[in-house]
Amino acid sequence: MIASTGLTETVLRERAEAFQLYPEHHDIWVTLEGIDLHLAELIEGEQSPELKEARAQARGRExxxxxxxxxYTPLAVQAAALREWVPVLRRAVESLPATCRYHDETHPHGTWREACCDTGVPAQRRALAEKALDALASGA
Known part of the structure; x- marks a missing residue:
């Protein structure tokens, strides 16, 4: 069931705790939690050899x-996908404002601020995203 989501159990658990699952992944997570709960009730701390074997087989299959x-996902395919999506991401980043409406600079005026003010935050994030995209494009 976990393999059908394309996620690991750890990632699935983290996303479930953060309420960041797609509905179909949430259904799988709820089912798995229910199975675990019922198994825990049945076993009460003692695992049968059959359950140990089933868990080992499940881990092996995963x-x-x-x-x-x-x-079967070679690096060339991954690099091609990255080249395809970098322009799309760049256009999305370009939709953010380049400067603050009120200030020419977006640098924070203190240690607790992300940018010059609330309206400078999108511009600051745009600059960070552009740096990340440049790094991705140079590595692709």
Missing amino acids: EKYFKLVEK
Whole structure:
């Protein structure tokens, strides 16, 4: 079930705790939690050999799945996808304002601020995103 989401159990758990799951992934997470709860009730701290074997097989299948995904997604395909999406991301970043409406600079005026003021935050984030996109484009 976890493999069908394309996520690891850890990532699925983190996203569930942060309420950042797609509805279909949430359904899988709720089902898994229910299964774990019922197994815990049945086992009460003692795991049967069958359950240990089933968990080991599940982990093995999950590892094989992710190895296959990595094997059949070569770096060339990943780089092509990155080249395809960098211009799209760049256009999205360009929709953010380049400067603050009230100030020419966007640098914070203290240690607790992200930018010069609230209206300078999008401009500051645009500058950071442009740096990240430049780094991605140079690595691609």
